[in-house]
Amino acid sequence: MDINFDRTADDTILIRIGGNWNIENGLPSTDEFERVAGTKPLPARIAFDTTQLGDWDSSLLAYLSKLTDYCGQRSIAVLRQGLPEGVARLIELASAVPETKDARKERHRTPFLARVGEAVLYAGESMGEMLAFTGEAALSFSRFIRGKARFRRADLWLLMEECGAQAVPIVSLISLLVGLILAFVGAVQLKMFGAQIYVADLVGIAMAREMGAMMTAIVMAGRTGAAFAAQLGTMQVNEEIDALKTLGISPMDFLVMPRILALVLMLPLLCLYANFMGILGGGIVGVGLLDISPIHYYHETKAALSLMQFLPGLIKAVVFGVMVALSGCLRGMQCKRSASAVGEAATSSVVTAIVSIIVSDAILTVIFDRIGI
Amino acid sequence: MDRFDKKESCIEVQDLTMAYGSFVIQRDLSFTVNRGDIFIIMGGSGCGKSTLLRNMVGLQAPAKGKVLYNGASFWDSGPEERKNIMRRFGILYQSGALWSSMTLAENVALPLSEYTRLSHAEIRELVSLKLALVGLAGFEEFYPSEISGGMCKRAGIARAMALDPDILFFDEPSAGLDPISARRLDELIVELRDSLGTTVVVVTHELASIFAIGDNSVFLDAESRTMIAVGDPKKLIEESRDPKIRNFLTRGNP
Numbered sequence: 050m051d052i053n054f055d056r057t058a059d060d061t062i063l064i065r066i067g068g069n070w071n072i073e074n075g076l077p078s079t080d081e082f083e084r085v086a087g088t089k090p091l092p093a094r095i096a097f098d099t100t101q102l103g104d105w106d107s108s109l110l111a112y113l114s115k116l117t118d119y120c121g122q123r124s125i126a127v128l129r130q131g132l133p134e135g136v137a138r139l140i141e142l143a144s145a146v147p148e149t150k151d152a153r154k155e156r157h158r159t160p161f162l163a164r165v166g167e168a169v170l171y172a173g174e175s176m177g178e179m180l181a182f183t184g185e186a187a188l189s190f191s192r193f194i195r196g197k198a199r200f201r202r203a204d205l206w207l208l209m210e211e212c213g214a215q216a217v218p219i220v221s222l223i224s225l226l227v228g229l230i231l232a233f234v235g236a237v238q239l240k241m242f243g244a245q246i247y248v249a250d251l252v253g254i255a256m257a258r259e260m261g262a263m264m265t266a267i268v269m270a271g272r273t274g275a276a277f278a279a280q281l282g283t284m285q286v287n288e289e290i291d292a293l294k295t296l297g298i299s300p301m302d303f304l305v306m307p308r309i310l311a312l313v314l315m316l317p318l319l320c321l322y323a324n325f326m327g328i329l330g331g332g333i334v335g336v337g338l339l340d341i342s343p344i345h346y347y348h349e350t351k352a353a354l355s356l357m358q359f360l361p362g363l364i365k366a367v368v369f370g371v372m373v374a375l376s377g378c379l380r381g382m383q384c385k386r387s388a389s390a391v392g393e394a395a396t397s398s399v400v401t402a403i404v405s406i407i408v409s410d411a412i413l414t415v416i417f418d419r420i421g422i
Numbered sequence: 423m424d425r426f427d428k429k430e431s432c433i434e435v436q437d438l439t440m441a442y443g444s445f446v447i448q449r450d451l452s453f454t455v456n457r458g459d460i461f462i463i464m465g466g467s468g469c470g471k472s473t474l475l476r477n478m479v480g481l482q483a484p485a486k487g488k489v490l491y492n493g494a495s496f497w498d499s500g501p502e503e504r505k506n507i508m509r510r511f512g513i514l515y516q517s518g519a520l521w522s523s524m525t526l527a528e529n530v531a532l533p534l535s536e537y538t539r540l541s542h543a544e545i546r547e548l549v550s551l552k553l554a555l556v557g558l559a560g561f562e563e564f565y566p567s568e569i570s571g572g573m574c575k576r577a578g579i580a581r582a583m584a585l586d587p588d589i590l591f592f593d594e595p596s597a598g599l600d601p602i603s604a605r606r607l608d609e610l611i612v613e614l615r616d617s618l619g620t621t622v623v624v625v626t627h628e629l630a631s632i633f634a635i636g637d638n639s640v641f642l643d644a645e646s647r648t649m650i651a652v653g654d655p656k657k658l659i660e661e662s663r664d665p666k667i668r669n670f671l672t673r674g675n676p
């Protein structure tokens with residue numbers, strides 16, 4: 050690519066463009082031109098001579114539009130007659146629609162204090178949104194109780210299957226392993242006192258009161274909560290939620306309520322199942338490693354676990370169910386209109402769910418301790 | 423046509439300014455849609471036609487101004503009144519917005535089962551009729567992901583018409599349709615207006631449909647961010663001197 054500048058007498062710069070222009074050879078800079086155009090007397094127009102021009106591609110267009118911009122700013126006329134017809138037309142097209150000025154997002158650095166302030170305001174705002182969402186869910190629940198909430202029964206059954214039966218394999222695996230681990234950790238200590246048999250108490254009580262509900266809830270947060278967020282987020286992207294709203298159907302009743310119901314019904318059941326799997330895991334360690342007979346282990350577990358011991362775990366499971374479903378649905382409904390927003394919704398639903406599981410677990414444990422169950 | 427008083431206004435838009443945050447899309451829009459009209463919203467892509475529709479149907483609150491339905495201001499009404507106004511709309515979204523977890527038949531049936539006391543069998547019949555009207559007979563049991571984009575569009579139209587609404591809003595109904603389907607759709611729109619007295623608001627840039635069906639129109643301009651013409655498109659092309667409008671209506675070869 051060859052460029053030469055000729056100052057002809059009548060304040061015109063004649064630009065001779067020749068050779069082959071190929072994007073693979075890079076874009077020539079306009080410095081040379083700016084130097085020539087900047088020397089006094091300032092030129093009034095530029096013209097082109099392209100008789101030596103060979104093949105050309107967008108590199109030529111890019112170079113020429115930079116020149117045109119430069120000249121536009123300094124009111125130097127650009128005579129396009131010398132350009133090949135195709136080049137002139139393409140440049141015409143590129144400048145046909147003026148740039149929309151305030152549409153361009155400006156990137157500017159915010160000072161540290163301002164960022165902290167924004168983060169605090171944002172945290173407050175998202176707290177408010179969460180509370181508003183919880184309130185709406187409560188209203189929707191009261192409509193459900195009065196039989197006024199509109200949703201499809203078939204959806205509810207399907208959701209119950211998705212977050213109940215289909216979660217059984219993963220819940221089995223996790224809770225069996227948690228039982229094994231608890232028994233193992235306990236056995237190492239208790240063996241020192243010759244009190245291996247109390248492994249049964251340890252595993253039974255820990256699973257029933259705490260670990261069963263907690264582990265199931267965390268599995269469901271990753272499995273089902275994220276799925277809720279992604280489903281609702283995608284519906285948001287496709288305007289499906291708008292379509293429900295304009296039909297006068299509350300997305301809260303139609304989409305969120307069945308999901309909360311399904312999880313709240315299924316999580317306690319899964320939790321009970323997880324308790325038994327955990328105890329089974331403890332039993333495997335007890336019988337296999339500590340030489341306790343199965344009957345002995347069974348009786349010890351039964352003695353340690355009154356039915357009341359299951360109550361805290363079940364109450365927690367219900368609360369965790371609400372938490373997981375609410376965070377999944379909240380993040381899904383807040384989703385913006387893009388594919389990456391759906392990914393963010395799924396991620397933040399899991400984070401929100403796990404944080405709220407742990408926080409509410411702590412609160413509930415204190416309450417149960419106070420009222421003595 | 424004579425059944426409907428041409429002068430009776432159905433939707434009035436007054437000094438509407440719409441914005442996303444501080445980014446103003448269009449300002450100072452004022453126009454009236456008369457009952458029984460086919461009203462065209464036209465303009466280059468990205469000028470805010472879909473946004474105007476969202477403001478009119480109640481999905482997005484205007485930054486300023488009013489939208490009146492039969493004289494009642496939509497955005498100043500309470501939630502119950504708004505719901506009642508919205509009940510009379512049928513809306514086709516630009517992307518179809520079919521509920522992806524339901525079949526086409528279930529999509530069209532949902533408004534019917536929500537708002538009517540029809541039996542299952544009756545709903546099925548109505549659904550088949552609506553789907554046949556848009557040329558989708560036999561696709562009842564298909565899911566939206568199993569049909570083409572143009573077919574989704576048509577199924578969306580069937581759903582919008584499900585309840586025989588008073589006002590139909592169509593966002594680019596013929597985009598993605600072949601010319602024959604597009605013409606049949608135009609005929610369907612005119613037929614709905616003539617037989618059921620439906621008021622239709624159509625966002626479109628299909629020149630053929632604009633002239634074939636439009637009674638009245640508004641032209642939004644992206645550059646000046648406001649409307650630059652209102653009126654019957656057939657008159658606009660003859661009378662307007664604005665080069666932007668002439669360019670648009672003649673595809674740039676005046």
Ligand SMILES: Nc1ncnc2c1ncn2[C@@H]1O[C@H](COP(=O)(O)OP(=O)(O)O)[C@@H](O)[C@H]1O
Nearest residue numbers: 386442445447466467468469470471472473474
């Ligand atoms: N969610 C959004 N946030 C910010 N700007 C938006 C959003 N949606 C649309 N816009 C802007 O609004 C303008 C009009 O969009 P739209 O109404 O979809 O145009 P069209 O006339 O093609 O239907 C576009 O310039 C677009 O950048």
Ligand SMILES: [Mg+2]
Nearest residue numbers: 471472473516
């Ligand atoms: Mg649009």
